[in-house]
Amino acid sequence: MRKHRFLCFGFSLLFFTSVFGKTYKSRHVIIESDLDPLYVQYIQANAGAFYATMKNQYFRKGEKTPLTIYYSKTQSDTFKLLRQKGHKNRAHKSYYVSKEAAIYTHRFTKQGGTVRIGTLFHEITHHFVRANFKDPPTWFNEGLACFFGDETRIVKGKLMVGEPSPRRQRELKERIEKGARLDLKRLFGMTQKELYNWPVGYELSWVLLYWLYENGKLGEYLQNVQKNGFEIWVLEQTLNKPVNEINRELLAYIKKDCYAGAYLRDGQRARDNTEKKKAFLKALELKPNYRKAQFELALCYYRDKDYEKCKEYLQKILQNPNSIECRDAAEQMGHCYYKEKDYTQALEYYRKALEYSDYYEYGYELYYWIANCHHYLKDHSTAKELYKMFLDNNWEPEKHEKRVTYAKEYQTRNEGDSGEKKASSKQKEE
Numbered sequence: 001m002r003k004h005r006f007l008c009f010g011f012s013l014l015f016f017t018s019v020f021g022k023t024y025k026s027r028h029v030i031i032e033s034d035l036d037p038l039y040v041q042y043i044q045a046n047a048g049a050f051y052a053t054m055k056n057q058y059f060r061k062g063e064k065t066p067l068t069i070y071y072s073k074t075q076s077d078t079f080k081l082l083r084q085k086g087h088k089n090r091a092h093k094s095y096y097v098s099k100e101a102a103i104y105t106h107r108f109t110k111q112g113g114t115v116r117i118g119t120l121f122h123e124i125t126h127h128f129v130r131a132n133f134k135d136p137p138t139w140f141n142e143g144l145a146c147f148f149g150d151e152t153r154i155v156k157g158k159l160m161v162g163e164p165s166p167r168r169q170r171e172l173k174e175r176i177e178k179g180a181r182l183d184l185k186r187l188f189g190m191t192q193k194e195l196y197n198w199p200v201g202y203e204l205s206w207v208l209l210y211w212l213y214e215n216g217k218l219g220e221y222l223q224n225v226q227k228n229g230f231e232i233w234v235l236e237q238t239l240n241k242p243v244n245e246i247n248r249e250l251l252a253y254i255k256k257d258c259y260a261g262a263y264l265r266d267g268q269r270a271r272d273n274t275e276k277k278k279a280f281l282k283a284l285e286l287k288p289n290y291r292k293a294q295f296e297l298a299l300c301y302y303r304d305k306d307y308e309k310c311k312e313y314l315q316k317i318l319q320n321p322n323s324i325e326c327r328d329a330a331e332q333m334g335h336c337y338y339k340e341k342d343y344t345q346a347l348e349y350y351r352k353a354l355e356y357s358d359y360y361e362y363g364y365e366l367y368y369w370i371a372n373c374h375h376y377l378k379d380h381s382t383a384k385e386l387y388k389m390f391l392d393n394n395w396e397p398e399k400h401e402k403r404v405t406y407a408k409e410y411q412t413r414n415e416g417d418s419g420e421k422k423a424s425s426k427q428k429e430e
Contacts, residue, residue, distance in 0.1 A: 029066055029067050031043060031071055042359075046117050046120070046121075049154045049157055071106065072107070076110065077106060091104060095123075096127065101127065121152055125147075129144060139188070146206035147161070147206055153324050155358075155359065160323070161213065163261065163290070168206065172203040182204060184232065184250070186198075188231070207254060211250050257287055263282045277300050291316075292325065299332070317329035318333070326356055331350065331353035334346045338369065343377050363393075367386050371410075374386060
């Protein structure tokens, strides 16, 4: 197996016979998969770190035995496996079976999209809810899974909670504007069927927990419901406020933070760069420190080739080194300097991005850009080493065919070869 940097995080990969042919075991999770071992290492590192952090930081206990994850290539593969094991569920992205302490998921959906790591975090959260709470209501189980699953990421071995999903925020805004009203008493008394039939039921489940987190009360609330259950008075006691006041404050939070996320989503879906900017600026009017909107606006200016304006917005993100967006901002800053042919500065930011990429799915791509910088700075031996690291860690070579070809060609160069002809051909490809 090829050497990969995920191996440095303290878990071992042991291979056993399974329904997929290979089983990967670590302390907290067992993964059965026939996907590229490099990709499975990425999954294993994230799942293991997420599990360990959740147990140490948010929950008193996990299960006594490791969680099993069946990781297929496609959605149809997951359907087949579920049927083989006697399950009728046709999971679109993933499915948690509590009796088996197992998660069924896959890399690609039926439509060809990719299933993100947050989906796995979502299902692992269900695993923790089962282990730590007695008879949790559906709103709590699903709301907490959305909170920890949607945008949470592992960065430098630590769990970082992100902003709510812009798609979910847009749906919530639309339903409130159509007349849906918030009612936490109603939410707390709902059955599963009633929850999904109420237009804002599912959305209210996760937005309440985000609001508690923003107010520094989520940890206390989780402890209180473990002790006292899920009645509305437990929430009132946690916040020292009556439910009507909580409803009002929650609605104000939605109309500020969640509406900003809805405008962000509008910008992401817009095709015209000018329309994108208008939407992102509207989001920032409501929420001036909204890093997702800052990053999207930076991308708009990058597409306009206004690299100075792009860097201005990226720098705002980089002022908070503990944010999830810091990795992407550092990489994009590197791209700005690269376009300006300031390879020394580009190298600095690419290396900064690499520091945040230990659990990032596409972190291997940075080796290519760092190698390019060393090439143009005439450090050909280092460039050669880094192109090899790009090749060794690339678990999807078909995605970067031209770059892979170039990196392989670079390995055949002599140490004293200037490579100007190859550099020229590569410059066109970039």
